Amino acid sequence: MNFPKSVTIVEVGPRDGFQSEPLFVATDKKVELIERLSEAGVKRIEITSFVSPEAVPQLSDSELVAARLPKKPGTSYSALTPNLRGLERAIRAGMADIALFVSASETHNQKNVRMSIEESLRAFRQMARKALNGGLRMRGYVATAFGCEYEGRVLPKQVERIVTEYIAMGISEVSLGDTTGMANPLAVREMIRSLKPVLGQTALALHFHDTRGTGIANVLAAIEEGAQIFDCSIGGLGGCPASRTSSGNIATEDLVGMLHEMGIDTGIDLDALIECARYAARITGRQLPGRLPNAGRINWNGTAPDL
């Protein structure tokens, strides 16, 4: 039971969540959610994606979000940059942290960005030089790292290859995405073990979707394997409610609630975080999958409201 003393939470709801919400959320509400999250003590927030507004209309306000957001000192605000144009927009918008994104599955990458993995990596090399020249920090996502709904199994070698390329480009952190919820605790442990020699000093984040209800168990397995950075989305935002294979990330508040109960610090105020989740439900107009906004945090002093 060698649990770490602390874990870093990367809130991706404003990007990964909102990009797949059925409705556009007003810019001011997005900004307010991000502000509330940073006030609650979340130190890393992915606020948007500088993607084509035609491709993802839900995030067509990237520049506005970045411009209106009061930046809290000590908090890192990052953005996804799918291509060179997106990177240039992110730089103009003053972003200091950006993220690259490629799938480990050829088919998924084709369907997602209409490029082969090789074409994505080629574009990233050019983007990485520009980003590093501008002093930006880079994260590299590997989507469908644990399996692909189109191709089925994804070879660990394919993940390793992308991670190796990312490291050569100068990224500071890899995030392994379980895009459609195909990971399990054993696969997570094996993946982390096999990647350790490849990663060296590069930070490793895990990005689980809760498509099949095992997202938090996957986090537990990853923690037991030494991982300490986890992506999640407030309320469990994301995932098209109509889709069979898409689902939100694990809910930030549920993960933080569990970690705190285990004595693992996140630096986050859980009560304020639960309020963020309730706010996220209000501005998306739907009940979100996170449990704590409904169940309430654990009260170890007891309550006996009706005794």
Next chain:
Amino acid sequence: MNFPKSVTIVEVGPRDGFQSEPLFVATDKKVELIERLSEAGVKRIEITSFVSPEAVPQLSDSELVAARLPKKPGTSYSALTPNLRGLERAIRAGMADIALFVSASETHNQKNVRMSIEESLRAFRQMARKALNGGLRMRGYVATAFGCEYEGRVLPKQVERIVTEYIAMGISEVSLGDTTGMANPLAVREMIRSLKPVLGQTALALHFHDTRGTGIANVLAAIEEGAQIFDCSIGGLGGCPASRTSSGNIATEDLVGMLHEMGIDTGIDLDALIECARYAARITGRQLPGRLPNAGRINWNGTAPDL
């Protein structure tokens, strides 16, 4: 990563699930669900509780369920027996497996069965003699084993004391209930370690509710500590949708799906189990929290339906 080769699933949806569903489910539908579950390969099913029909009208058809159910050889059908009268009813109904139920929290036991823990245990001693004389097997539940919504912390000593009493009565299995979702993986590990010397050869089951989204992570922690028997409910049945602190058990299909992905056998046909979960949703008339009926099981051959 010393995972067991197999794990035993105890389906409690027909009892723990239906008892807290807002609506009464027709007897024939209950019977059909139980039949489908045993056809899917679930080897242990808690089918009802011989409780007062006034106290739990949802289970007022216990005798009918027991009488109409075609018993599949090799499958164990059990029932909860809250008191001597319930035990006598269960014996008349031909049950071979019964379960006793007491809370580790004094307040919770009072609110649940209007008796002190001491009064419950005294009644159980008499019941146990009768059950053993009749050749019945007994399971002993310890509810609120990981915390109580009324009292807060529950002392491990209190759980140990009840387990010791149960063993003295001749039970063959203890089931530790996390009645309101207050357990976490660290607490689960500590509980199992502290109980091992007390348990000796008595079997240990874990019974997690998914109130705060950590139920399956708690199972993972328990497996890593050597536990191999888990209670769950099909579809995640149970829990009053209107209550803040009540919630269903972990969903059988989601747990079985994860275990199979980890190479841990349950003897259950996952596809048939998912169909059971869909049937459970139809007969309760509500969307249940289990994920696999919506997400579908993982297809490792890939699908690419729209390529």
